[in-house]
């Protein structure tokens with residue numbers, strides 16, 4: 001694919017703020033579509049895992065027969081971007097998860113669920129993110145996780161208040177916060193570029 005191509009980017013649509021990501025991806029020049037089934041997953045060049053509730057998402061991934069197909073695509077190098085609950089799904093190791101909670105893995109990091117506190121402790125903050133030009137992004141943190149530690153292959157791309165809130169490892173990107181809720185599509189554009197580069 002040429003650098004100016006329009007990749008097809010799915011949004012995992014089991015649960016969470018799917019619509020906002022579809023809109024942000026379309027604004028970032030991707031062909032965006034919801035993904036619920038393995039056949040739909042097979043048709044996308046990259047995937048966003050939205051915010052929501054990671055325990056529910058994990059359960060539904062099992063029910064919909066998506067857990068293994070997702071793990072396989074991530075292992076095979078498909079570009080993936082997870083926000084908040086999506087970050088949790090991409091963690092190789094999870095703290096404060098539910099006992100039977102599954103993650104897909106993909107980034108050598110330890111993520112602590114609900115680390116920034118409860119729903120009423122949600123907040124917004126400016127976050128400087130490596131690779132995103134034009135100044136800080138507005139981070140919306142909703143019962144957000146943070147990253148306790150990363151392995152050698154993972155790169156910390158943003159911190160807030162001394163905590164790691166964005167990480168990239170190869171084709172996998174994760175943020176604690178929700179750029180899809182701000183109308184600023186730079187992080188999605190950055191991810192769509194990652195998808196193009198992987199073609």
Ligand SMILES: NC(=O)CC[C@H](N)C(=O)O
Pocket residue numbers: 050051052053054055083084085086088113114142143144145
């Ligand atoms: N905004 C969010 O995605 C919240 C994540 C939620 N706390 C979870 O555990 O999945």
